[in-house]
Amino acid sequence: MYLPKFTPVQSRFAASVGATIFLLFLLYSLNHPAVAYAEATGATRPEAGPNILGRQEEGQTPLVLGNNAPMSQPIVAGQIQFWRVDKNTIDGPAGRQGLQLPSSTGDNSSAPAADDEEREGLRKRQAGKTIYITVTTCGQPVYNGSESESDEAVPPQLSVYASQSPDNTRPGPDSDDEQESVVLDGGYGLIELDDDETVMIGVSAPNTTLFTGEWNYQIAVSIDAPFHRSLSQTPNLHFVDADTRAALLITDDLTTAQSNESSFADWMALDPPPYGMFVYPASLRSIGGVQNSYCGLRMLQGGLFTNLENSVNQNIAVTTDRGLGGKPKEQFYVTGLNASSEYVGILAQQPRLANASLSSDIGSGGTVWRSVQFSTKSMDNCALMYNLTFCSEVAYAVPTNPERFSTRDGLPELAQIYDNYAQSMYQYFNYSLQQIPCNTSETSAYSLVRDCDSCARAYKTWLCAVTIPRCEDYTNPAAWLKPRNVGQPFPNGSTTSIVPGFAESQQILAQAVATNSSRSLVIDEQISPGPYKEVLPCKDLCYDLVQSCPAALQFSCPTPGKGLEDSYGERSDNSGNLSCSYLGAAFFLSASPTIHVPWGLFALATLSALLLLFA
Incomplete structure (x- = not known):
């Protein structure tokens, strides 16, 4: 084979070209x-x-x-x-x-994104x-x-x-x-x-x-x-309530924006909402190995997914401004659960990619927050209910009768009974409020800090809380729960005598009107839930009503030792236990500020017949 012979100059030139090609390839490799x-x-x-x-x-x-x-x-x-x-x-x-995502602070001014x-x-x-x-x-x-x-x-x-x-x-x-x-x-x-x-x-x-x-x-x-991100010190998720087959959970506020700011509307309009959620049985020990990993939770078997792409049998996630503060939050309604069971819920944010075919955007490996544990109820005469028309802030389990109201259709008839009754009672109040001179001078007004709108809001909040009681299992031994309908049979025909540890007290409770009936005849006559326990409304709901409305309406609250403890509950400490019911309450948001009202205020009004009706 003939090999060309190079002069010394040609040899140095060939070596230089070869080295240059190699360096160019190396430079390209380093950049790719x-x-x-x-x-x-x-x-x-x-x-x-x-x-x-x-x-x-x-x-x-x-x-x-x-x-x-x-x-x-x-x-x-x-x-x-x-x-x-x-x-x-x-x-x-x-x-x-x-x-x-939209602004989390309410600042509507946003600088254009810088290019690379x-x-x-x-x-x-x-x-x-x-x-x-x-x-x-x-x-x-x-x-x-x-x-x-x-x-x-x-x-x-x-x-x-x-x-x-x-x-x-x-x-x-x-x-x-x-x-x-x-x-x-x-x-x-x-x-x-x-x-x-x-x-x-x-x-x-x-x-x-x-x-x-x-x-x-x-x-x-x-x-x-x-x-990838793990915010394992922050749950950003709160358990609201559950029945035997479903649970309701909600996030913290998505933004501090006011309702008149554009970012408030931007959050409410997000479709789909920004977060997803994983739910796994708490007994599944392998979750401990991946509870802070987005991809690990996606691949773990035996869970329920909500608002996560490429997942079947999705549960419901919506953005709502219901609840404390009235700010946008994301709500999760998780079904397919078992009665008397413990679960782990983990909030997650999947990547919001600029190009759905790629996963190389900044921070696009997924984010998970700290897990939250919750449990389902054991008895089926408490049903989770939300999205009512009039009492729109109600979102918790209420007394039901599974023999009359099926959970398959979302309980529309049950919701209508509760909502219609509350709305009819409100109409009677509205007639009375129309007799008050609301649009008058400051010297003639009944209060310098409250007006008729304040009164109407306080009455509606109180009314929905007392006409739509929050329901707990009859077997729940918590001291702050109020037994109801003790002497009545359960929807399946059994009686409280079959409940372990309760037999000795049944006769006494069955003889008292407050513990052998519900708060209203509508519940006992149209629903017939049988025995259950009630999370009593918080007493500050009553106090706020008295403080917000004119004395001419003659609203007042029961006094301590004379009916207050049987009708209303105390807000809990920071233990996380929900010891009284208020609209927007979640089990781990229950330690909210209590409204303090001077006791001398109650001497200004006489005991209202309407309040006694629900005592």
Whole structure:
């Protein structure tokens, strides 16, 4: 074969060209991690979404991570796997912002989003630089022990190690050199680094013989913000109430905006609402291994999903301004539950992507909040009810009769009975209020701080709370609950004599009118719920009514020792127990400020016949 002969000048030129081509390829590889990754492993990483790679051996070249480009990997017990974040990624352009939610502060002014160049310039002008490394457990090995109800059945956690030292290119449990480390908590781990040097990462699986199979984890690095987020110190979710088959939960306020601000309307108009929710049986021990991991909760079997994409049998999530404060909140109505059961609810936010086909926006790995435990009722004569027309703030379990009102159709007839009765009683009050000179001068007004609108609001709040009682299981032993209909049979024909621990007191309670009937004849005659217990209305609802309305209406409240304790309850302390009922109440929002009214105020009015009707 003929080989050309080069002069010394030609030889130097050819070597220069070859070196230039190699350097250009190397530069391109550094700026395109997928190419570098292909060189190291013989595979390519798709542009869209995280890639699941084959099992990595300890001697293999570390896999390369790009900015906001998650990767997924299986790992077995006792194994360690290595990753690398190159300096060109750390010094590279900022990530892409996903779709943004409305303002949470009510500030309607919003600056236009900066383009990539502007964000990059801002980032480089900052004094420091932070590299966020997040790892989440998506799949877990299976427990093969015999103590399935114990903590032993919770899968152990992966560990993450990170080094920027050239002397520690294999960070891990056996390294003595400088490194950062974290053990995943509930399937989530975060390491933050403040240097801009190349980062080496090790992910280690614990040695265990109690579990069979492998973990599957997702890892991501970002120079913008954590790609995955776990807010495990904050629940942002509150249990409202439940019956035997469904539960109602609600978030904190989504915004502090006032009702006349545009961001208030923007939140209310969001479709779908911003958050989703996972619900799992509290007895499922494996949830402890992934309760802080979005992808882990998505892959865990045995749960119920609400407002999460690509999930079947979705429950109902809506944005509402019902409840304390009147601000936008997200409400979850979860069905398919079992009676007398404990559950775990976890609020989650799935990515709002600028491009639905990609998952590389800043922070698009999903967010989860701290779990909330709740339980369902054991008796079926309390039914969860909400979205009434007149008493629109009512959202809790009410006395029902499952033999007369089926839960399959959403209880529209039951809701109509309660709502129509409250509305008819309000109409009588409205006739009386029309006799009061509301639009008059300050010197002639009945109060300088309250008016007829205040009176009407206070009366409606009180009326809905007392005509639509909040229902609890008859077997619930809480001291603040009021027994009702003790001498009546349950809807299935049985009596209270079958309830353990209650037999001795049944005869006394059955002889008293207050404990052998409901608050109104409408409940006993048209619904016939049988025995149940009532969460009494809070006494400050009555106090606020007296304070807000003119003395001419002759409203007053029962006094302590003479009927107050039988008709109204005390607001609870900070224990989380709901010891009295008020509209918008949730079990973990029950310690709300109490309205204090001077006792001398009640001497100004006589005992109202209307209030006595509901005492």
